Amino acid sequence: MMEYPKPTVLIVDDARENIKILAGLLADDEIRVIFAVSGQAALDKVEREPVDLILLDVVMPDMDGYEVCRRLKADHRFRDIPVIFVTGRDSGEDEELGLSLGAIDYITKPFRSSVVRIRVQNHLNLRRLQQTLERLAITDPLTGVGNRRYFLDHIRLAQQRSEQNGASFTLIMLDLDHFKLINDGFGHDVGDTALMEIAHYCRVRLRPSDLFCRYGGEEFVVLLPDTGLHEGKIIAEQLLHGIGALEIAAQDLALHLTASFGVAQIEPGESYSSVLIRADQALYRAKQYGRNRVESDPDEKNN
């Protein structure tokens, strides 16, 4: 299991005395506590550093806790941070309003210290579990790289960006050649080792901003942000030579594999599925023309 850093709890209250009390009962070896004395200061804090849970006062000058909660829930970056109201406003209507705004819990004063601590701990545990599940849902378990679902989420975002501000991107699809022979001839353990080594090689070889994912089986895909077709093809050629030069040690074998590549750049107004299809068609051509090669759509050779 992966090690986590200490979770951070943000306490928001215009009365420093209240912050002191809550911090005193929460801060320990397991929890890091930070604070803000106004609604705006709280919003600034979450912009600047990761926060795992917020204890939020309701009555504050300028911007009250309800408004802070509203704004957090309207922002996709902060929507998932659990918010617990801690307040003297103990009417049923207030509690209902707070929860309807998306708060996960509502604690009224006077509160019992041990109960606050336990509730905070419970919500932190749930958040950690949720984050673990989210990570598992987007990770390919064999290679540790993003899976198809993760890739599709990102290509959708990249396509939206290209529509909004013209930011372009190029896709590389790559498929290992004759991979079935490896699995059939040497067994799936050997095939798995090859997939892991090649994925690792590509991830290290690519730029930090490039997104490398397993698309399925022995097929991988790379999203190259702010990259044109020509540069994308150069990068594909580098991967082609790099993969070809790898010696994969599995059991007593030293395997050499090759891969075929299809490259396509998104066109203005094009959908993400269309550019995916074009990259896939280029990959198909690379297979047809003898494998272990890079093809693009459109084919650049005549340009």
Ligand SMILES: [Mg+2]
């Ligand atoms: Mg207050």
